[in-house]
Amino acid sequence: MSFMKKPQVHHAELPVNGLGYTVRDYEGGMSTLCAGCGHDSITAALIQACWGLDIEPYRVAKMSGIGCSSKTPAYFLREAHGINALHGRMPSIATGANAANGELHFLGVSGDGDSLSIGFGQFAHAIRRNVNMLYLIENNGVYGLTKGQFSASADIGSTTKRGEANEQPPIDPVMTAISLGCTFVARGFSGDKEQLVPLIQAGLRHRGFAMIDIISPCVAFNDHEGSTKSYAHTREYFHPAIHADFIPPREEIRAEYEKGRAMPVELHDGSTIVLRKIDVDHDPTDRAGAIAYLERHREAREIVTGLLYLEEEGSDLHANNRTVPRSLVDIGMHENAEAILEEFQAGCR
Amino acid sequence: MSFMKKPQVHHAELPVNGLGYTVRDYEGGMSTLCAGCGHDSITAALIQACWGLDIEPYRVAKMSGIGCSSKTPAYFLREAHGINALHGRMPSIATGANAANGELHFLGVSGDGDSLSIGFGQFAHAIRRNVNMLYLIENNGVYGLTKGQFSASADIGSTTKRGEANEQPPIDPVMTAISLGCTFVARGFSGDKEQLVPLIQAGLRHRGFAMIDIISPCVAFNDHEGSTKSYAHTREYFHPAIHADFIPPREEIRAEYEKGRAMPVELHDGSTIVLRKIDVDHDPTDRAGAIAYLERHREAREIVTGLLYLEEEGSDLHANNRTVPRSLVDIGMHENAEAILEEFQAGCR
Amino acid sequence: MTGRVNDFTLKIATVNGTGSASANSLLMKAIFRMGVPVMGKNYFPSNIQGLPTWYEIRVTDPGHLTRSGEVNFMVALNAETFAKDHAEVTPGGYLLYDSTWPRTRELDRDDIHVIGVPLARMVNHHFVDARTRILMKNVAFVGALAALLDLDLDVIEQLLTETFGARKAELVKANMEAVKLGYDDVREHYDCPLPMHVRRADMTAGHVIVDGNTTAALGAMLAGATVGAWYPLTPSTSVMDAFKGFCEKYRRTADGEREYVLLQAEDELAAGGMVMGAGWMGARAFTATSGPGISLMNEFLSFGYYTEIPGVVFDIQRVGPSTGMPTRTQQSDLMECAYAGHGDTRHLCLYPADPAEAFHFSMRAFDLAEHFQTPVFLVSDLDIGMNEWMVPELQWDPRYRPDRGKVLGRDDLERLSGPFRRYMDPDNDGVPFRTLPGVHPAGAFFTRGSGHSKHGTYTEDAAEYQEVMDRLRRKFETAREHVPAPLIEYAGKAFSADGRRPQPVKYGMLTVGSGDSAVREARQNMKAGGTEIDYCRVRAFPFSDDVQRFIDEHDTVFVVEQNRDAQLKSMLLCELEVDADKLVSVLHYNGLPIASMDVEAAVLDHFRKAKAS
Amino acid sequence: MTGRVNDFTLKIATVNGTGSASANSLLMKAIFRMGVPVMGKNYFPSNIQGLPTWYEIRVTDPGHLTRSGEVNFMVALNAETFAKDHAEVTPGGYLLYDSTWPRTRELDRDDIHVIGVPLARMVNHHFVDARTRILMKNVAFVGALAALLDLDLDVIEQLLTETFGARKAELVKANMEAVKLGYDDVREHYDCPLPMHVRRADMTAGHVIVDGNTTAALGAMLAGATVGAWYPLTPSTSVMDAFKGFCEKYRRTADGEREYVLLQAEDELAAGGMVMGAGWMGARAFTATSGPGISLMNEFLSFGYYTEIPGVVFDIQRVGPSTGMPTRTQQSDLMECAYAGHGDTRHLCLYPADPAEAFHFSMRAFDLAEHFQTPVFLVSDLDIGMNEWMVPELQWDPRYRPDRGKVLGRDDLERLSGPFRRYMDPDNDGVPFRTLPGVHPAGAFFTRGSGHSKHGTYTEDAAEYQEVMDRLRRKFETAREHVPAPLIEYAGKAFSADGRRPQPVKYGMLTVGSGDSAVREARQNMKAGGTEIDYCRVRAFPFSDDVQRFIDEHDTVFVVEQNRDAQLKSMLLCELEVDADKLVSVLHYNGLPIASMDVEAAVLDHFRKAKAS
C-alpha cells in the first residue's frame, strides 16, 4: 500500500517491482563518502535488496550510529524515517524503537568502530534481546571518520598506512554474534554484490536479530598493502561457505541444486532461503559445528563468507514479551483510569 | 621483602608461609554479605591462594566494580591498596593502574552483572589488551545488591523466586573470553575450594589476562528451585574437565600422573601448572577444540569447570607496548626539557 | 516531655534482613488507622542483611508530616548502634531495649526513662524455628509498644489479616501471639499507657499512605507510557517494579498479551537510548534512575534536547557524589538535571514535594515531553520515592486528555504540499511539527544529533545552525509558563497595592521538592515565635515569573535545599535577575531528610547574626 | 579598500581532500617568514573528501591575531559555494576564481575586483597524472597569489624544500613549477602586485606558529605525564597524535623501550576510567576529548572528585549539543566541565586563550591535579587546538619542579604510628595526605566512591559523611588562590585610591579563553572611537577574588563568550556575589571563532540602546 501518487512514466526504461517502483524510488541523498569507499557499494546492495523485496520504503526505520558507515542511511530510502544515533548507541535506539512499534522493518547500519569498540556492550545486548532487525556492520578495520585509527576488528599484524602493526586480537562480529545466541549470522564483502543482496534480503525477512558483517574497504585509510581489510587482501582470502538464495513467498524454487548441497529454510513470512553449501563441511544450522568451522578457518586466516548460522525458531523481543501484535504508539490510554486509581488507593489506607 | 615487623608469635598454632605469614595476615575486614553467600567462600579461597603463593599483600592491587561481589576486596588482604570502581568499570581502572605500574599483582573481582551487563564492553576490551591481571567473576546469575533481577548470565528458563522465567540467552564469560583471545580461561565453583585455589594461584601467576568464572550462589535471591545458579543445580550439572595443579617455581612435580592425562605447562615465573585431564576430550591449549568442546557441553546444559584454555605465549599490554620494566609513577621528568622545547620550536618558524 | 499525646517521634533501631521493615510498617499503619497523622522514614543500609537500620515514626496531630529533628522514644534493638541510639533520645524521653541482655553499664543517662523488655527470651521460649524467632522478635516489640502507647490491638490484628490474607491465617495467629508476648510483659511491669501515647482521633480520613515511586509509576501508566527502560539502581528500582505490577494488572489483553514493553537494559546509557528510540517512534517512554544513571545518560540527554525527541526521566535522587550513600536522600542532582549534557542544553524539570504530587507530575511530565518534544525530568528523591507518606487521596481529573503535541498524522501529510520540514517555527512558540516513522512517505526526515537546518537537513552552515539553536531557546521560554507554577503562600492577610495578592512580609522562604513539609513546620513554629515568613515552593524548571516576583518582593529570601552547593540558589541566580545578597542559603545534606528543626535553627541563626552585625 | 598593505583578510574556498590544506599553510607560513603577523583559521567539514572547506588568513601588521569579520580577498575555487563566497567579499575587495570555467553570469557584483586565472587548464596542460593535477591546482593558486600579493618566491621554495626534505627534491620541483604557472599567468594579465599586498617587515621575530593541541601535548609530556588514554574524537585527536609523536622521540630508552603508555580506549568512558586507575596508582595521567566525551565521563568525574584521585582532562570544545558540528568551534562545555557529574561536585578548570597558554596551563593542570588530588580540566577549544596561531616563543622556566602533592612515601609510612587515615585535614587547607599502592603495607586503604569517613572507612553515618563533604568544599576554596589568576588590564593610567592599580573606567569587558584576541581588538577599535573599556580575562575556575573585584569596580561588565546560554556569566553569578544587572552578555555561537567585529557591534549596540532608553 502506498500513499504516494507516483509520477507515472519516470524512468520508463527501468524495471518496476511488485509495488510499481523502480530502484530509483529506493535511493536517497548524494553520498559524501570517498570515491571508491566500500560503504557506497553496500548502499547500492541495500537499495537493490529492498527494491527486490517489494518493501514499502516508508515502512522502514533506518538507524545508525556515528561514522562514515553510519552516514549511509541518508543515502538510501529517502522516504523512510532515519535516525543517526550517538556513536555506538544505535542498538539501544533500535531496541526502544522496535519495542514501541514492531510493525516496521528495522534496518541498522553500523561500523566496526561503532559496534565493536564503543558499542560492543549494546551490540551484544541487542543480540541477546533478539530485536527483530537487520544489523549491518560495514567493517573496514579502522575508524574512517576520525582518520584511520585501528578499530577492534583490526587483525593482529595488520598495519596502518604508516606501518605500525596492530597487536591486539580482533573482535570477530560473526563469532561474537553466534556465541551470544544470534539467530541469523552472515558475512559478506562490499565487493561482491551478488552474494550480498540475497543475504540482505534474507536478513530483512528473518524474524529476530540478523547480523551481517560486511568487509568494506576504506580506500582513504585502510586499503594499502599490509592491511588485512583491503580489497586485495579480502579478495585473496575470501572463502565463501554457504551461499544463500532468497526466494520470495509463494514463489517456486526454480534453480536446480546439487543433492545434499542445498538446504531450503522457510522463513516466518513464507519466503524461503536456500542455503547452498559451497563448503560441505559447514552446517549453518548447527551452532557448535558452525563455531568450530569458523574457528578452524580463522586460524587459517580465511575470511569465511555467506549465511553462516541460521535459526528460524527463535522468538524475538516481542514474542518473549508476548506483546500485542500492533504498534504501541497510541495504545496506552485507560478508559477506566478513575477506577484503577481508586482500586489502588483502597489498598493504601 | 616486607617492611612490617610482624609480631613474632601471634597465631602460633597456624602454619606460616615462605614469608613467615599465616593466613590471618591475608585476611581483611568483616564481611557484610549474607550468611551462606558464595562470595564469602571465594574470599576464603583467595586468602588461601595468596598465602600459598607467598605473595606480599601490599604488592597486590585489589580492584572491583559495584555489587555484593565487588564488596569482597574489602574482606581480604587488608595490607593491599584496594579500589571500588564504578559499576562495570573496573576493567578500565585496572588497565590504567596496570599501565602506570605493571610491577604489582593485579586482582580484580567482579560480578556477573558488573562484567556482563553494564561492564561487558570494558570486560571484552581488557581481555583484548591482555592486561596482566587475575579477573574473577563471582557469578550468581542475578544482581544481588539490587535485590535479585536477572543478570546477563541467567540461563534461558531459569526462574526468579517469584517464578518468572528468563527468556534471553546467557552470556557465557568463558566462551566470550576464549573467543576474544583471552589467554587463561577457567571456571570454578565457590563450593569447591579444592579446585578453586590452584586455579586462582595459576591465574595470579599467569602473565596476561586470566579470567575465572566462578559460580557463586546467591542465597538471598537465587538459590531456589528453578534457578540454574543454585548450589543444588550447580552440584548436579558440575562437570570438571581439567584439573589444574599449581606447582611453585623450582619445586619438583611430585604427584604421579596417569600418562596422556597430564600436561605440565611452565609459566613465565618458573612455576608450573599441571593440567590434569578429567575429560580426555578436551585439550586446553587448542582454542578451536576448547570452543567446540564447550559448545557441546553447553548444549547438554553441563557446567564445565577447570582450567579450560591456556596460552602462555601471549604478550601482555606492556609487552605489546614495549614498556620499560618498571613502574612509570616517577619516571616522566625530562632533564633536557628546555632543549626539547627549543627543538620543537625550531620547526615552527 | 511527659504528656505528649499524639505528638512525638519514635525511632526503631534494628538490623536489616530481620523482618523489621514489616513490623515498622505495621506500627505506622496502626497509628494511621487510629486516625492520627503519622510520618514514617526508613533509614536502611546499602546491603542485604546484617547492617544497622532505623525507622522513624512521627505521630503528629498537628499534621507535621516531616522530621522534627528529635527522638522522643527510641526502640534500641541493635547492639552495634546502642550507644549512639541511647544518646539520641531527647531528655525526658523513653528508651526501650531488649533486656534479655541487660545493658546496665551502658544505660548511664538519668534524664530518660528506660524500659527493658526481654524480647529474645520470651520469643525464643515461645517459638522453635530459628528464622521465626528472628522475625517474631520484631513483632513482639510492636506488642510492647502497643501497650505503652495505647495502640489498638484489633487494628493490629486487622492489619495482619489484610497482609497475610485469609489463606495464611496461621501466620496471623503466630504474629498475634508474638504481639501479645510483648504486650503482656510490658503491662505487667510498667504503668500503661505512658503519658506519651496515641489517642484515637479522626484526622486521617480522606488520606492514604503511599510512597512516591509507586505513585509516579501509576502516573506513568495512566498517562499512557507504553515503553519503560531501566537498569536497577537504588532508590529508583521500585518505580519500575510498581510500573510492571500495574501494567500486569491493567495492561494485558483478555488473552494475556501485553500492551507495554518493559526493557531491563544493560545499563543506564542503553536505557536512555531506548527511551529516545521509543520516543522517536512516537510512544510515551520513560526511564527511572538516580544520579549515577543521569551521569551515564548525559550524552543521550544532549542528543534528545537537540533532536527534539520526547522522553521522561525519573531521577530519584540519592546521596552523591559518585556511588555516595545509595540508601540516603539528597537533592544534589538539581543542576545536573537542568543542564545535563554537553553544549548549550537545558531541560524541563518537575519537582514534586510528596507522593501525591509525584503522581500528578508524573502524568504532567509525559504531556510536557510530547508538547515540547524534549526530554523531561521528574526530579524526585529517595525520601519521596521510598518512604511511606500520608497524603490526601489522589483525585482523578476526568477532563484529563493526553497532550500528544504537534504531530502530523497521515491525513495531514497527505494534504502536505512540498516536503516536510522538521524544525520550523510555524506558531512562533518555538515548537515545531514532527512526524512519526511508518506513517506516510511525505513525513520522512532524518533525525540527527549533528548540525541541522530548520528544514531538518544536515548543515555545517553558521547561520543555519544558529537559527535552530535560537528557536530551541525560544521553545524553552515558551515552556516557562506551561510548567507547574510555584506554590506561593503569604503570611500576611493585607493585600498588595494591585489587590491581587496579599502584601508580602519582609522575609520569604523558598524551597523545592521534599523540603516542603519541613519548611512549613518551621514557618509555623516561627510564626508562633512572632516571625512571619512568606513561602514559595518552586515546582518546575524553567522558573516562571512568579518566582522572580516572589524574590523581588522580599528583602531576604531563605533558600532551603538539601545539597551542599546551593544548587537551587545557583539556578535562581543563573536564570532570574536576582540580587545575590538577598538569597540566604539553608543547606542540609547529610543524607537524612531535612527536619523542621534544621530549617528553624538556620533561620533563627541568621537573624541572630544579622542583629549582631 | 585599495592600499591595505599588510592589513587584510584573505579567504580560500576549496573542496577537502584535494590537498588545499598544505597550500593554505604554505601561504600562511610564507607571510610569517616575510615578517608580517598572520592569523590562519581553517573551516573544514566533518568528512574525509569532497565537501566545502575554507581557510581564512588575516595579514595583520597591527597584530590582531583574530578574525576581523570581513573578507577582503576571496579565492573562490569551489563551484558549490561560489555564490555565497562571491557575496561575502567586502566592497572594494577582490575575488580570484578559476577561469577555466567562466562564470560570467554569476559574477554580478560591480563593487569588487574579479581576477580570473585558468588554473585547471594550465595545470592539466602541464601535468599528466590525475591526482597530481588535483593537488597542483592548489599549488598554482598560491603562485597566483604570490604575484598579486607580492609574496617572496624564494621563501615559498624554501618552505617547500623544508616540507619535502632533500630526498624528495623532485616534489619541490613539481610544486615550484605549479607555483610558477599561477605566478606567470597573473603577472601577464594583471598589474602586480595589487594595491592590497604584503610588504616585508620585521614583526614576527621571536614568534612561532603552533596549534594548541600540539603545545598542550608537549606540556603534558614535559610535565611528566606517563599514561594517556583516549578515544578518537574531533577536535581532540591531534592532542594524542602529538603526544605520541613527542614521546616516541623523547620517551624511549636507548634500546627502544617506552617510558609511557598510550591507551586507545574502547570509548571515552573507559578512557576516563583508565586515567583514574593510573592516577590512583600514582602516575600523571590524562585524556583528551571533547563535549560528547565529557558527557560520557560524567560518572567518573563524580568518582574522581569524591575519591580524590588526580587526573587531567583536556576538553577541546566543539559545537554542541550532541554531535553538533564536530569541526566548528564553541565554548559550550564551560558549565558541564565545572560541575560535571551527579551530586555536589565541582572541578578545577583552566582556560587557555591561545596555544602558548595551552602549553603552560597543560603543565599547570598536572601540578594542580596532584596538589589538590582531583580531576582538573584544561578547557580549550577547536580554534585554539586545531588552528595555527602565531604566538611568542614558548619559554621554559628552569625553576619548574613538578608539584606531586602530599604523598606519603615509604619512609614516611615506616615512621607512621597508628593506621593511615586517608581523608583528614592536617594542614587545614582541605588537602589530605594520600599513599600509593605497592609502597608500604602501612599505607593501605580502600578507595571508594561510596560514603566514607575521614579515616577512609565505609560509612553511612550522616555526620561522618558530611565531614568529608565539608572538607572537600574547603579544599576547593583553597584552590581559588592557587589557580592562574585572571589577566586584568585597565584602560586608564590614573591610579586607584589605594594606589595599587589604575583607576577603573566605567565599563569592563570580561571574557574567557579564545575570546581574548577578538576582545582586545574590539577594545582597541573602540578606544580609537573614544570609548575606553577595562579588561579581565578569566583563566581558571574557581574564580579568584580579583574577578569579584573587577566586577565590583565597574558599572557594567560585558561578558563575551562563545555559547548561546551565557555559561560563563551563569558561573559568575553562581560563584560570586554579583549584581546580575551589571553583566551584559555578548554571545557568539555559530561555530566560527568570534570576530572583533562581533564584539564591537554588540557593545556599540548596547550603548545605543542604553542611550535610547
Ligand SMILES: Cc1ncc(C[n+]2csc(CCOP(=O)(O)OP(=O)(O)O)c2C)c(N)n1
Ligand atoms: C562519543 C563519541 N566518541 C567519539 C566519536 C568520534 N567518532 C566518530 S566516528 C568514529 C569511528 C567510526 O568508526 P567506524 O564505526 O568503524 O566507522 P567508519 O567511519 O570506519 O565507517 C569515532 C571515533 C563520536 N562521534 N562520539
Ligand SMILES: Cc1ncc(C[n+]2csc(CCOP(=O)(O)OP(=O)(O)O)c2C)c(N)n1
Ligand atoms: C551506574 C550504576 N547503575 C546501577 C547500579 C546499581 N547496582 C549496584 S550493584 C548492581 C548489580 C550487581 O550485580 P552483580 O555484579 O552480579 O553483583 P552481585 O551483587 O550479584 O554479586 C547494580 C545494578 C550502580 N551501582 N551503578
Ligand code: SF4
Ligand atoms: S574515510 Fe574510509 S570509510 Fe570513510 S568514506 Fe572515506 S573510504 Fe569510506
Ligand code: SF4
Ligand atoms: S544478596 Fe546474594 S550475592 Fe548479595 S550478599 Fe546476599 S547472598 Fe551474596
Ligand SMILES: [Mg+2]
Ligand atoms: Mg570502520
Ligand SMILES: [Mg+2]
Ligand atoms: Mg551477580
